Amino acid sequence: MGYYTDLILILDSTVRLAIPLILACLAGLYSERAGIVDIGLEGKLLGSAFGAAAMSAVTGSAWLGLLAGVGVALGMSAIHGLASINLKGNQTISGVALNFLAAGLTTFLGQSWFHRGGYTPQLSGDQRFNPITLPFADQLKDVPILGGLYSELISGHNILAYVAFMAVPVTAFVLFQTRFGLRLRAVGENPKALDTAGISVTRLRYQALIITAVLVGIGGTYLSIAQSAGFNNNMSAGRGYIALAALIFAKWKPWPALATCLLFGFLDALQFRLQGVKFPLIGEVPVQAIQVLPYVLTIILLAGFIGRAVAPKASGVPYTKER
Amino acid sequence: MSTRVPLPRWVDIALLPLLNVVLAFLIGGIVVMLVGQNPLDAVGIMLYGAFGYGSGFGYTLYYTTDFVFAGLAVSLAYHAGLFNIGPEGQAYVAGLGVILAALALNGQPWFITFPAMVIAGAVFGAAWAFVPAVLQAKRGSHIVITTILFNFIATSMMGYIISRILKPDTVASDESAPIDAISRVPQLRLFWSLFKNSPVNISFFLAMLALLAVYWLIWHTKFGFAMRALGHNPTAARYAGISNAKIIMITMALSGALAGMVAVNNVGGVQGRLILNFVSGAGFVGVAVAFMGKGHPLGVALSALLFGALYQGGQELAFSMPGITREMIVTIQALVILFTGAMGDMLRTPLERLFRPREPAAGGG
Numbered sequence: 001m002g003y004y005t006d007l008i009l010i011l012d013s014t015v016r017l018a019i020p021l022i023l024a025c026l027a028g029l030y031s032e033r034a035g036i037v038d039i040g041l042e043g044k045l046l047g048s049a050f051g052a053a054a055m056s057a058v059t060g061s062a063w064l065g066l067l068a069g070v071g072v073a074l075g076m077s078a079i080h081g082l083a084s085i086n087l088k089g090n091q092t093i094s095g096v097a098l099n100f101l102a103a104g105l106t107t108f109l110g111q112s113w114f115h116r117g118g119y120t121p122q123l124s125g126d127q128r129f130n131p132i133t134l135p136f137a138d139q140l141k142d143v144p145i146l147g148g149l150y151s152e153l154i155s156g157h158n159i160l161a162y163v164a165f166m167a168v169p170v171t172a173f174v175l176f177q178t179r180f181g182l183r184l185r186a187v188g189e190n191p192k193a194l195d196t197a198g199i200s201v202t203r204l205r206y207q208a209l210i211i212t213a214v215l216v217g218i219g220g221t222y223l224s225i226a227q228s229a230g231f232n233n234n235m236s237a238g239r240g241y242i243a244l245a246a247l248i249f250a251k252w253k254p255w256p257a258l259a260t261c262l263l264f265g266f267l268d269a270l271q272f273r274l275q276g277v278k279f280p281l282i283g284e285v286p287v288q289a290i291q292v293l294p295y296v297l298t299i300i301l302l303a304g305f306i307g308r309a310v311a312p313k314a315s316g317v318p319y320t321k322e323r
Numbered sequence: 324m325s326t327r328v329p330l331p332r333w334v335d336i337a338l339l340p341l342l343n344v345v346l347a348f349l350i351g352g353i354v355v356m357l358v359g360q361n362p363l364d365a366v367g368i369m370l371y372g373a374f375g376y377g378s379g380f381g382y383t384l385y386y387t388t389d390f391v392f393a394g395l396a397v398s399l400a401y402h403a404g405l406f407n408i409g410p411e412g413q414a415y416v417a418g419l420g421v422i423l424a425a426l427a428l429n430g431q432p433w434f435i436t437f438p439a440m441v442i443a444g445a446v447f448g449a450a451w452a453f454v455p456a457v458l459q460a461k462r463g464s465h466i467v468i469t470t471i472l473f474n475f476i477a478t479s480m481m482g483y484i485i486s487r488i489l490k491p492d493t494v495a496s497d498e499s500a501p502i503d504a505i506s507r508v509p510q511l512r513l514f515w516s517l518f519k520n521s522p523v524n525i526s527f528f529l530a531m532l533a534l535l536a537v538y539w540l541i542w543h544t545k546f547g548f549a550m551r552a553l554g555h556n557p558t559a560a561r562y563a564g565i566s567n568a569k570i571i572m573i574t575m576a577l578s579g580a581l582a583g584m585v586a587v588n589n590v591g592g593v594q595g596r597l598i599l600n601f602v603s604g605a606g607f608v609g610v611a612v613a614f615m616g617k618g619h620p621l622g623v624a625l626s627a628l629l630f631g632a633l634y635q636g637g638q639e640l641a642f643s644m645p646g647i648t649r650e651m652i653v654t655i656q657a658l659v660i661l662f663t664g665a666m667g668d669m670l671r672t673p674l675e676r677l678f679r680p681r682e683p684a685a686g687g688g
Contacts (some may be wrong), residue, residue, distance in 0.1 A: 039467070085666040092406055092467050094665035096610060097657050104653030106352070111648045112358040118650075240470055248468065269459075286487065288479040295472040302464035 018265025038096030044238025048220025372639025381521025393609025411606025448583020
């Protein structure tokens with residue numbers, strides 16, 4: 001029983017840690033499928049985490065916080081779109097700039113607005129998204145095996161977490177079953193064909209960027225006012241890059257993206273549990289060894305040793321009409 | 324679209340980048356105003372902090388040294404069409420080479436340890452850049468992604484090496500054993516009292532040499548030509564008989580070696596030991612410096628100096644102006660990358676209109 005409870009707890013923190021990854025990863029999926037590389041996911045996560053926490057601290061409403069978080073991500077996407085769609089600039093550079101912009105502005109504005117060394121005030125009650133207890137979770141807690149699974153693992157997350165999981169089937173449906181999804185995939189592979197068919201590449205790419213912003217904005221909001229009780233410096237801590245790695249690992253597909261994010265979340269959860277634990281034969285596993293696993297796995301994949309990750313063909317290439 | 328008249332050369336290489344930088348600073352100034360401070364006062368304080376007195380100037384040159392190396396690393400790779408976002412990690416790993424060389428020769432005078440540190444730093448930095456290069460050249464994985472991932476791997480790996488392997492039992496914090504004073508890279512204050520207690524050291528002259536060497540390499544050697552050919556058109560380069568894979572690997576190794584010099588400046592010349600996260604963003608500043616400098620060593624030198632002044636002046640500003648923190652500099656850095664890098668051509672069309680040679684309207688529109 002002890003081991004089983006342990007497992008449930010690890011899986012529970014796996015889910016918690018995976019949620020921002022899932023949201024950011026799906027966000028990246030939309031823009032990369034539309035042909036826009038988004039290195040700026042990290043900055044968008046950070047920026048929207050700050051926006052959400054700041055708004056929620058001032059207004060006392062988590063929902064207004066969510067609105068602000070998504071708003072920040074939309075603003076950053078607009079800059080990215082202007083640079084990479086209209087001005088046909090280098091998308092990677094634009095993303096890098098956005099990451100720095102978020103890192104600089106969040107701390108700078110946080111300090112000058114709240115005077116707490118870059119932290120926003122502690123949030124509580126309605127200022128946060130609180131866990132939702134699903135029906136019968138408490139009653140079923142003592143049912144062997146399934147009870148614990150239901151009450152610990154499935155119940156007791158906040159609304160944004162459920163949104164994240166819902167986003168996966170929705171994305172799969174939109175991408176592969178709708179006309180919009182077909183066009184989205186086409187514009188990332190062969191924008192010229194789409195243009196020839198009389199569909200606006202610019203418009204489609206902006207639509208993709210908007211969806212990206214909404215998803216990553218929810219992810220950032222989750223970080224600061226659902227998972228934590230406020231914003232602190234650089235709290236995205238590389239999750240945007242991990243999400244990008246997960247996206248590649250999942251070969252730009254929604255269900256594999258979910259699986260990869262859960263795997264990376266699991267590694268993250270494991271890292272906390274294994275601190276100081278000694279194994280027979282190998283002894284203590286250094287935390288750093290687990291920390292690097294997502295990156296190393298992604299590199300091995302990129303190198304083509306386990307399958308091949310082929311990006312959408314037009315990804316990163318600005319589209320220019322011939323005249 | 325009418326046939327485009329190219330901009331006059333001086334507008335293209337000087338005025339356009341300058342206007343972009345001005346734009347970045349204007350927006351930075353608006354942000355300063357937003358938090359209720361006077362941007363002009365801020366500029367005054369920063370200028371004084373960066374150039375107004377000996378030790379401030381010394382610090383400016385110390386930062387400049389870092390940024391020249393990192394900026395050259397990014398620029399060199401960019402000429403071959405490779406976007407190396409990894410100088411941060413390459414410099415961090417180079418720190419291991421520098422400290423190993425220095426500790427092996429500990430107690431020897433600096434003119435023995437300094438070259439050893441340079442070579443070891445270059446080798447380790449090059450090695451860390453070489454792996455992504457091989458993956459790009461042989462397996463086709465994208466260098467932007469792999470160098471980003473290698474930054475993270477470097478952070479974890481170095482954290483482990485410093486805290487578990489290099490840390491002597493006698494030291495409380497996570498750092499290596501110190502290098503003897505006599506073996507460290509000599510600081511310029513030993514020769515010029517002007518620099519007071521600032522950490523600028525002879526790595527600064529190494530940076531100046533690197534600027535010249537990179538200029539010579541890119542524009543006056545066969546290798547540089549092959550590199551630029553690859554950067555402009557990989558297919559054409561291959562038809563011209565250039566081995567793209569070879570050029571990618573050599574260029575990235577050189578780029579990593581340049582980034583590694585950041586470690587000589589810091590580990591060998593300032594801290595005298597290997598500490599956690601000593602690079603502290605210098606590698607990323609290199610990205611901004613490279614774009615602002617348009618990849619040309621002269622441009623890199625000027626923009627490295629500008630960023631050096633910003634970093635040192637920014638410290639001064641954080642002391643004397645309430646509400647302004649060091650992160651303001653990161654913001655300006657971001658704006659510079661955005662306007663000179665990603666949106667570099669925003670003003671091109673208006674400028675083209677402005678500088679279009681006056682001729683009778685024939686077939687315009």
